[in-house]
Amino acid sequence: MRLLQRQFSGRITASAIVAAAVWVHTFSELPADWLWYSLWLLVVLGCVVCWRIPASAYVMVPLMAAAITLWWVSAAADQRLAETLPTTDENRVSRVEFEVIGLPQQTPSSLHFTARVRQSKPEGLPSTIQVNWSAATWLGPYSKPVKVDFPTVSPGQVWQSNMLVKTPHGYQNEQGFDYEQYSFSHGVRALGSVRGEPKLLFTLPWWQRSWSVMAQSLRYELRKAMLPYVQSYRYGGVLLALSVGDQNSIQSQDWLVFNRAGLTHLVSISGSHVTLMAVLVATVISWCWRRLRCKRVALAEYWPAQKIAACVALLVAALYCTVAGWGVPAQRTFLMLAVVVGTRLASVSWQPSQTLALAAVLVVCLDPWAVVASGFWLSFGAVIVLLLCYHWQGHAMQPKQGWAAIGSYVLQVSAWQVVISLALFPALGLQFHEISLISPFSNAYAIPLIGMVITPLSLLLMLVAPIEGLSTVAQGVAWLAHALLDLMMRPTEWLCELPAASMAVAWAPWWTYGIAALGMGYAFLPKGLPGRHWGWIGLLPCLLWGRTPIAEGEWRADVLDIGQGGAVLVQTRHHALLFDTGLRLSHQNDVGDRVIVPFLRAKGIASLDWLILSHDDLDHTGGAFSVLQAVPVHKLYASFNIRAYFGREAALLGITSPLSPTTAQHLCQQGVSWQVDGVQFSVVWPDASALRNKDSNARSCVLSIRSAQGKSLLLTGDIGVAQEAALLRQGLEPHDVIVVGHHGSRTSSSVNWVQSMQATWAIAQVGWGNRFGHPHTEVVRRWQRFKSVFIRTDYAGAVRIVTEGSGIQVQCQRQVRARYWQHPSSALQTSCDQTLRESQ
Incomplete structure (x- = not known):
C-alpha cells in the first residue's frame, strides 16, 4: 500500500495544483488578502503535521501544494487586474508612445499587433495593449476590403500615435467565445485604435530588446524571408503556419476544411511536430x-x-x-x-x-x-x-521483418488513431460543438505526410529562404512542399463534402462527461478483462445529447448578446423560432456566423421551424445568409420581399442566394398566428397600411408569444411611437417581458406604451459604446419609473427567459458566469440578481 502511495503521490499533487489553478479562474472576484494569509498559516501547520505524523504527507502535501497554487495564481491575477484603463480615459483619444512586441498580422485594410506602452498622455494606460491600425478605405459591409500598403511594422520598433483606447469588451453568450477571457489571459488590458498617421521614432537595437521581443523579431524576419516564395501558392499560409507558427496566414475557408476533417492539430505547430x-x-x-x-x-x-x-x-x-x-x-x-x-x-x-x-x-x-x-x-x-x-x-508487438513489419505497424497506428479520435470526441464536442467523423481516415494519411515530409520541408524552406545565394533551392523546396500539401488536400476536400463528414454536438450536462470518463477508463483497462470494449458506450450520452427539455405549454427565449442588433431564439417543447439575425459587419463577417450558428449548435438545434426577419435593416437581417447556409429553415417570414432582398444581397456578396426551394416564404403581417406545443404565437404588426410604409422601421414585425399559463413575451423590432400608439388603439394586451423597440431609442417606448404594457422586464439589445447612444437615459428611466426591471445586453450579456407555470425566471449570462476578469460594465447591471430572487 505504501509503495502504491509513493507511486501516485506526485501525480496526485500535480492534479491538485492544476485543479487549484482552475478553481481560481471560476471566481467572480478575487478573495481578500486575509484569506491568503490564512492559507499560508495552513501550509505551516501542514508542515508541522507532516513532521510529527510522516504518514499524513500523502494527504497533506497535495493540500499544501493546492494552497500555494491558490495564492500564486490569485496574486498573479490581482497584479494583472491592477493594470486597468482609468474610467476617465475610456473611449477617449490618448497620445501613446509604444514598442511593438508581437508579430504583426495584416489584412488587406488593417494591421494588428501587440504593443508595450512606454509613455502616454494622459498617464495610466495598461502596459500591454492590442493595436488596431485600420485604413480609411471601408466602403460598406458588402464591399471587399481594399488592399493598402502599410509602412513596415516589426517587433522592436518604437512608434508614437494618437489612439482611441478602451477596455476589451466582447459578447457574452452561453457556450460562446469569451473575448474578455482571451484578452486577459494574454495580458492585453486595453485596445487602441490608431487615429491619424503614426510616427516611427526609432528601432531598438537587438541587445536592448527583451527575450520575448527578440523571439518575435526572429519570427518576423523568417516570415518576411519566406513570403516571396509562398505568397503566390494556394496553401502558402499553411506552410507559414507549420514553420513560424503564423496561423493567421491560413485562409478562413481552409480552416473550415481542417476543422471538418479533424486536421486542425496538424496545421498548427503541435507537440507532435x-x-x-x-x-x-x-x-x-x-x-x-x-x-x-x-x-x-x-x-x-x-x-x-x-x-x-x-x-x-x-x-x-x-x-x-x-x-x-x-x-x-x-x-x-x-x-x-x-x-x-x-x-x-x-x-x-x-x-x-x-x-x-x-x-x-x-x-x-x-x-x-x-x-x-x-x-x-x-x-x-x-x-x-x-x-x-x-x-x-x-502486449509488445511481435518482431517481424519486411512487409509484415510495415503492415503490422500500419495496423497498430490505424487502431490507435481510431481510439484517439473516439477518446477526444467529448472534449472536441464540448469545445467546438462539432466532431469530425472522417478524422480517422484523414489523419491516416495526413499525419505521416505532414509530420514527416511537409513540416520538415517547411522548416528547410525557413532555413534557406534568408540566404541570398540559395533562392533557387528555396523555390524548389517551396514548390515541393506545396505540391505535396495540395495533393493531400484533394482527398481531404472530397471527404469533407460527404454529408456525414461531421456531426453537430450539443452542450450536455457535466454528469454526461463524467460517464464518458468512466466509460473510457474502463475501456482502457488491460486486455483480458471481459466486456471492457463496452466502456465506449459511455461516450453516447454526451455526444447524442439533444435539446434541453421544455414542458408542454412553456417557452424559453434567449435574447442573444450580439452587439448593436437584434436576435432572439424562442423554443417550445418540440419547435424553435429565430427572430432576426443580427448585424453584418463586413463582406466576410456577420453575427450569424460568429454567434448565432454556434449557439444553435450548442443548443442542439439542427433546424429552425420559423425564421422571422422583422424588417430589412442590416442590424436585423445581416446574419440571415449565414443562418440559412448552416441550418435548414422550414418557414420564413418577413415584412418585405424576401427573394428580391436576398437576390440583391447575393449579387453584392458575389455568392448564390441561400434560399432553399423547400423553405416556405410568407409575409409577416397582422393576423398571422399559430399554436404549437401549447404555446400561442401571434403577429400583431404590421397591418395592411403599415406594409405600404416606405420606412422600414414602421414595417417591423411585432411578435407576441404566450404560454399556456398566459406568461407573455413581446418582440418589437424597430417600431416607433406611432406604431406603438396604433397597437394600443387596437387593444394590445400587457406583456410580462418586452424586448424594447429600436434598441431603446427615444423614437420608441412612449409613456403611454410603457405604462400600458405593464412589463415586469424590459430588455434592450445594444452594443457596448454604440455611436447612437442606445439605450437613451430617458427611455431607461421611463421603464424603471413604471416598475419594469430594465436589462441591457451590453451590461448583462445574453438574457434567458424561461416560463415555469405561473412564474418566469430571467437569467443574465454575465452574472450566471461571473468571472473576475470581466469588463467593469458587468457590475453596472444589478437587476438580474434581483430578477433571479424574485422568480424563485
Whole structure:
C-alpha cells in the first residue's frame, strides 16, 4: 500500500495544483488578502503535521501544494487586474508612445499587433495593449476590403500615435467565445485604435530588446524571408503556419476544411511536430557522435552519444518552440522533453505519466492562465490517451521483418488513431460543438505526410529562404512542399463534402462527461478483462445529447448578446423560432456566423421551424445568409420581399442566394398566428397600411408569444411611437417581458406604451459604446419609473427567459458566469440578481 502511495503521490499533487489553478479562474472576484494569509498559516501547520505524523504527507502535501497554487495564481491575477484603463480615459483619444512586441498580422485594410506602452498622455494606460491600425478605405459591409500598403511594422520598433483606447469588451453568450477571457489571459488590458498617421521614432537595437521581443523579431524576419516564395501558392499560409507558427496566414475557408476533417492539430505547430524534429535531430547527432574521434579515441567514450543527442535535441526543440511562438502545446512538449533529458542526464528512471504531470505543473507555474485555454486540455489529453493506448495494447508487438513489419505497424497506428479520435470526441464536442467523423481516415494519411515530409520541408524552406545565394533551392523546396500539401488536400476536400463528414454536438450536462470518463477508463483497462470494449458506450450520452427539455405549454427565449442588433431564439417543447439575425459587419463577417450558428449548435438545434426577419435593416437581417447556409429553415417570414432582398444581397456578396426551394416564404403581417406545443404565437404588426410604409422601421414585425399559463413575451423590432400608439388603439394586451423597440431609442417606448404594457422586464439589445447612444437615459428611466426591471445586453450579456407555470425566471449570462476578469460594465447591471430572487 505504501509503495502504491509513493507511486501516485506526485501525480496526485500535480492534479491538485492544476485543479487549484482552475478553481481560481471560476471566481467572480478575487478573495481578500486575509484569506491568503490564512492559507499560508495552513501550509505551516501542514508542515508541522507532516513532521510529527510522516504518514499524513500523502494527504497533506497535495493540500499544501493546492494552497500555494491558490495564492500564486490569485496574486498573479490581482497584479494583472491592477493594470486597468482609468474610467476617465475610456473611449477617449490618448497620445501613446509604444514598442511593438508581437508579430504583426495584416489584412488587406488593417494591421494588428501587440504593443508595450512606454509613455502616454494622459498617464495610466495598461502596459500591454492590442493595436488596431485600420485604413480609411471601408466602403460598406458588402464591399471587399481594399488592399493598402502599410509602412513596415516589426517587433522592436518604437512608434508614437494618437489612439482611441478602451477596455476589451466582447459578447457574452452561453457556450460562446469569451473575448474578455482571451484578452486577459494574454495580458492585453486595453485596445487602441490608431487615429491619424503614426510616427516611427526609432528601432531598438537587438541587445536592448527583451527575450520575448527578440523571439518575435526572429519570427518576423523568417516570415518576411519566406513570403516571396509562398505568397503566390494556394496553401502558402499553411506552410507559414507549420514553420513560424503564423496561423493567421491560413485562409478562413481552409480552416473550415481542417476543422471538418479533424486536421486542425496538424496545421498548427503541435507537440507532435516539435517531438518529431527533436527525434530526427537526436538520431542524426547520435549517429555522427558515435563516429567522431579525438586522438584516435571515440568521443562517445568521453560523453555518451545518447546524452549529447538528448541535449542537442532539447536545444532544437527550444529553438523550434521559440519560432512557433510558445503556444501551450509547444510549452507542454518542450517541458516534457526537458524533464526526459534531465532524468537521462541524472540517470533517473521516470514513468511517462510522471513526466507529463511535472510538465503540467511547470506550465501552470509559468502561465497561470494556460488552464483556461482549450489547447491545454486537448494537448495534455491527447498525450494521456497515447499513454493509455500503449497500456491498452496489452502486449509488445511481435518482431517481424519486411512487409509484415510495415503492415503490422500500419495496423497498430490505424487502431490507435481510431481510439484517439473516439477518446477526444467529448472534449472536441464540448469545445467546438462539432466532431469530425472522417478524422480517422484523414489523419491516416495526413499525419505521416505532414509530420514527416511537409513540416520538415517547411522548416528547410525557413532555413534557406534568408540566404541570398540559395533562392533557387528555396523555390524548389517551396514548390515541393506545396505540391505535396495540395495533393493531400484533394482527398481531404472530397471527404469533407460527404454529408456525414461531421456531426453537430450539443452542450450536455457535466454528469454526461463524467460517464464518458468512466466509460473510457474502463475501456482502457488491460486486455483480458471481459466486456471492457463496452466502456465506449459511455461516450453516447454526451455526444447524442439533444435539446434541453421544455414542458408542454412553456417557452424559453434567449435574447442573444450580439452587439448593436437584434436576435432572439424562442423554443417550445418540440419547435424553435429565430427572430432576426443580427448585424453584418463586413463582406466576410456577420453575427450569424460568429454567434448565432454556434449557439444553435450548442443548443442542439439542427433546424429552425420559423425564421422571422422583422424588417430589412442590416442590424436585423445581416446574419440571415449565414443562418440559412448552416441550418435548414422550414418557414420564413418577413415584412418585405424576401427573394428580391436576398437576390440583391447575393449579387453584392458575389455568392448564390441561400434560399432553399423547400423553405416556405410568407409575409409577416397582422393576423398571422399559430399554436404549437401549447404555446400561442401571434403577429400583431404590421397591418395592411403599415406594409405600404416606405420606412422600414414602421414595417417591423411585432411578435407576441404566450404560454399556456398566459406568461407573455413581446418582440418589437424597430417600431416607433406611432406604431406603438396604433397597437394600443387596437387593444394590445400587457406583456410580462418586452424586448424594447429600436434598441431603446427615444423614437420608441412612449409613456403611454410603457405604462400600458405593464412589463415586469424590459430588455434592450445594444452594443457596448454604440455611436447612437442606445439605450437613451430617458427611455431607461421611463421603464424603471413604471416598475419594469430594465436589462441591457451590453451590461448583462445574453438574457434567458424561461416560463415555469405561473412564474418566469430571467437569467443574465454575465452574472450566471461571473468571472473576475470581466469588463467593469458587468457590475453596472444589478437587476438580474434581483430578477433571479424574485422568480424563485
